[in-house]
Amino acid sequence: MSASDRTIQANFRLFYFLAFWALGGLYPLLSIYLKEEIRLSGSQIGTLVSIGPIVMVIAQPVWGLICDWTGRARTVLVTALLATGGIGLGFLFFDEYLPLLAAASSLALFQGAIIPISDTLTVNYAMRHRLDYGSFRLWGAIGFAAAGFAMGWLAERFGLSVIFYGFALTLWLGAASARRMPGDRISMRMDLRSGLSRLIRLPRFALFLLATFLVFGPIFANNTYMGLLFQSSGATVAGVGLGFLLAAGSEVPFMKIAGNWIRRRGALAVTLFAAGISALRWLFYFFEPDILWLYLTSVVQGLSTGLFIPAALIYVRNLAPEEAKTTAVSLYTAAGTGLGNWFCTLLGGWILETFDIFTTYLFFGILTAVGAMILWIVLRLEKTGTKKASPEPAGRP
Known part of the structure; x- marks a missing residue:
């Protein structure tokens, strides 16, 4: 294996570690933040957090069309990572239900691009080099697990708002990592x-x-x-x-x-x-x-x-x-x-x-x-x- 291949593979692992660190550091503690800091009710928390999956289902095919149309999947991925991190920080500026609901919808819109595009780039690379996609994706599970513990420890000492800073920082670092991915032209079309x-x-x-x-x-x-x-x-x-x-x-x-x-x-x-x-x-x-x-x-x-x-x-x-x-x-x-x-x-x-x-x-x-x-x-x-x-x-x- 060449030094270039080793660097690319290490970068894929780093990307998954960072991307899932962001998710593992935010979502497990988000409900606690909304309950203790914003004082939302149980139904409001459920509605606010549940809006994300629905928006992602709608947004993911659109991101696929954008990748097919532009032929620049890597650039789309970097843009989505930067935007998602920035919107995550926006949660700190709202303390009412409706603005937070709008922020959660916007967050899901851009977050919906991250995993499908990065997975497609990774699978393409893995298949071309006869590698196991799971060996890269495994680092996402490690990042998610480590973030839950680390961000819980930090939130205990510095307040729950730290989860949004951690979310944005790791996604922006992930964007820097995504810029070094192979810039393949990928297709995400689906003949429904x-x-x-x-x-x-x-x-x-x-x-x-x-x-x-x-x-x-x-x-x-x-x-x-x-x-x-x-x-x-x-x-x-x-x-x-x-x-x-x-x-x-x-x-x-x-x-x-x-x-x-x-x-x-x-x-x-x-x-x-x-x-x-x-x-x-x-x-x-x-x-x-x-x-x-x-x-x-x-x-x-x-x-x-x-x-x-x-x-x-x-x-x-x-x-x-x-x-x-x-x-x-x-x-x-x-x-x-x-x-x-x-x-x-x-x-x-x-x-x-x-x-x-x-x-x-x-x-x-x-x-x-x-x-x-x-x-x-x-x-x-x-x-x-x-x-x-x-x-x-x-x-x-």
Whole structure:
């Protein structure tokens, strides 16, 4: 490997570390900031945080068109990083609900470009050089975990407003890193019409999308409400950061072994196992466990999220026909990280205001359990289809 290749690969790892540090340092503590500093209600917090996923679902195809039209994906990525960091700082100038809602919408508009474009650049480079995309993306999980702990510690000492400074700084450093990425001309187009016509003929795909909505929604909404859960059990802001370090950090080793588990057990079986673990975790939180048990069970996130994300993506890609893979992945992302995230974050805030944070996690647990049952149905359909496709053994003459 040449020195130039080593530098490029190190830069990809640095980018993911910085980009996900920004996300891990802001969103786990944002709900605490909105509750303690701005004094928003639970429903207001849910609405404000949930607006992001919906805006991103709408914005991501637009950013793809911009990249296709300009042919300068790297420049678009750098612009989005700089703008997102600047808008993040804008939160410090508002202390009322409606201006904050507008700021959250603007933030999501530009943030929606970051991961799809950077992932496409990274996958292109990895495929061209026969490298594993996961070896780069893994550094995002490390950055997210480290940021939760570090920013919690800093917020404990300097105030919660520090999370916005950390968010902007790391995204701007990420922009400097993105400028050194290979400037490939990439295509992010999606043939929605022909892709949908093939996918709607696959009942298993529709069921899997519904399961993704029910399982992924609580996983991502947990990033918003986990801080409030820990605080309700007596944790300090620094203690919240420690919880996120344990939870997000546990994903790293399981992401590394996920490929082996998927090859041995099958992607669908792994998603079912991960969804079951996730449901048990959310339901356990309904019983108001002691703070020690919250820390101990937070490492279960590796078994749930760390396995579900790669296994679900592989299953969707394997299930979809070749000409509809891009459409299938886009729909899968929209169902889970978009609509599911929005729905669970929004209703979670309403439940928090009406009841308490523990009832919010009961809601998450019920949804995830239903999602796991749907995955079990998909698994049975797959096994039934395999048996029907197998030739009958020849009878005796």
